[in-house]
Amino acid sequence: MEYNKLIDHTLLKPDASLAAVAKLCDEASEHDFMSVCVNPCFVPVVKKLLEGSLVKVCTVIGFPLGATLPDVKVFETKRAVELGADEIDMVINVSMAKAHDYEFIANEINMVKVACQGRLLKVILETCLLTNEEIVACCRAAVKAGADYVKTSTGFSSGGATVEHVKLM
Template identity: 55%
Template sequence: MALEKYIDHTNLRPTATVDDIEKLCKEALEHNFYAVCVNGCHVSSAKENLSGSPVKVAAVIGFPLGAMSTKAKICEALDCCKNGADEIDMVINIGWLKSRLYDSVREEITAIKGAIGDNVLKVIIETCYLTDSEKETACILAVEAGADFVKTSTGFGTGGATLEDVKLMKNIVGDKAEIKASGGVKDKASAQQYIDLGVSRIGTSSGPSLIK
C-alpha cells in the first residue's frame, strides 16, 4: 500500500483557524491521504471541504487529557459523528488506568464504541505517561472493549511514538486491533520503520513533506 494511504493528516493545534483546516483538507485531497484528523469544532467544515472524496474525517474526543467524564466523552463522540466524523480518536482516562480501575477504563471504551456503532474507534493510550506494564494493560483493555485501533500518543504529552512502544503494542494486540503511531513522525524513513512493524495508520502534521 502506498505511503499516503497510511496517513491521518493532522491539525489539532488550539490556534488552528478555519483557513488552516481548509488548507489541511486541500493537502489531504492533493496527496490522497487516508484521513484528516481534527478537533470536534472543525468536523463539519472538514467534511464539507472533503465532500465527494474518499478522504475520511477523524475527530478527537476527551482530548488531550482523557480526564473528562465518560458521559461527556460519549456526547462529544456522538456530536462528532452527527457532524460527519467517520472515525473517533479517544483518549483513555489515564488516571483511572494508573489507579488500576481497569473495569472503569474498559467500560468507558466499550460505551463509546457502542455509541458510535460502525464508526472506527481509535484508543489513545498516551504511552509517554505509562510504564511498560501499564501500556500492555491499556492495550488489553482496548481490545477487550472492542476498539478498532490502539494509538500511541496525542502529540501533546511529554513524548510521542517510539518504535519500542509500537513493538510492545503489536505484541499485545496481534491481529485483534490495528495500531496508529502518532507524535513526532516527521520523515519518510521513520514512517516506513513504523509500517514495517505493523502500523496501519500514522498521525502526523507533516504529511506533505513526509511523502516527498
Template identity: 50%
Template sequence: MNIANMIDHTMLKADAGAEIIRRYCQEAKEYGFASVCVNTCHVPLAAQELKDSSVAVCCVVGFPLGAMLTTAKAFEAAEAVKAGADEVDMVINIGALKDRNYDLVRADIKAVVEACHARTVKVILENCLLTKDEIVKACELSMEAGAHFVKTSTGFSTGGALAEDVTLMKKTVGEKMKVKASGGIRTPEEARAMLSAGADRIGAGNGVSLL
C-alpha cells in the same frame, strides 16, 4: 513505498482556524491521505470539504487529557459522528488506568465505541505516561471494549511515538486491532521506522513532508 494512504493529516492546534482546516483538507485530497484529523468543532467544515472524496474525517475526543466524565466523552463522540466524523480518536482515562481501575477504563472506551455506531475508534494510550505493563493492559482493555486501533500518543504530553512501543502494542493486539503511531513523527525515516515496527497508520501534522 507510498505511505500517503496510511497518514492521518492532523491539525489539532488550539489556534487553527477555518483557513488552515481547509488547507489540510485540500492537501489530503491532493496527496491521497487516509484522513484529516481535527478537533470536534471542525468536523462539520472538514466533512463539507472532504465530501465526495476518499479521505475520511477523523476527530479527537476527550482530548488531550482523557480525564472527563465518561458520559461527556461519549456525548462528544456521538455529536462528532452526527456532524460527519468517520473515525474517532479518544484518549483513555489515564489516571484510572494507573489506579488499576480497569472496569472504569474498559467502560469508558466501550461507551465511546457504542456512541460511534460502528465508526472506527482509535484509543490513545499516551504511552509516555505509562509503564510497559500499563501499555499492554491498556491494549487488552481496548480490545475487550471493541475498539479498532490503539494509538501511541496525543502529541501534547511529555513524549511521542517510540518504535519499541509500537512493537509492543502490535505484539499485544496481534491481528485483532490495528496500531497508530502519532506524536513527533517528522521525517520519512521516522515514519518508515514506525511502519516497520508494526504501525498501520501514522498521525502527523506534516503529512506532506513525510512523503
C-alpha cells in the same frame, strides 16, 4: 502498499485557523490520505471541504487529557457522528490507567465504541505517562472493548511515540 492510505493528516492545535484546516484538507485530498483529523468544532467544515473525496473525517474525544467523564465522552462522540465524523480518536483516562482500573478503561472504551455507531474507533493511550505493564494492560482493555486501533500519544504530553512502545503495543 499504498502508504498514503495509512496517514491521518492531523491538525489539533488550539489556535488552528479555518485557513489552516482548509489547507490540511487540500493536502489530504491531493495525496489521497486516509483521513483528516481535526478538533470537533471543525468537523462540519471539514465534511463539506472533503465532499466528493475518499478522505475520511476524523475527530478527537476527551482530547488531550482524557480526564473527561465517560458520559461526556459518549455525548462528544454522538455529537461528532451527527456532525459527520467518520472516525473517532478517543483519549483514555490516564489517571484510571495509573490506578490500574482497567475495567473502567474497558467500559469507557466500550461506551464510546457503541456511540460510534459503526464508525472506526482509535484509542490513544499517552504511553509516555504509562509503564510498560500499564501499556500492555490498556491495550488488552482496548481490544476487549472493541477498539479498532490503539495509538501511542496525543502529541500534547511530555513525549510522543517511541519504537519501544510501538513494539510493545
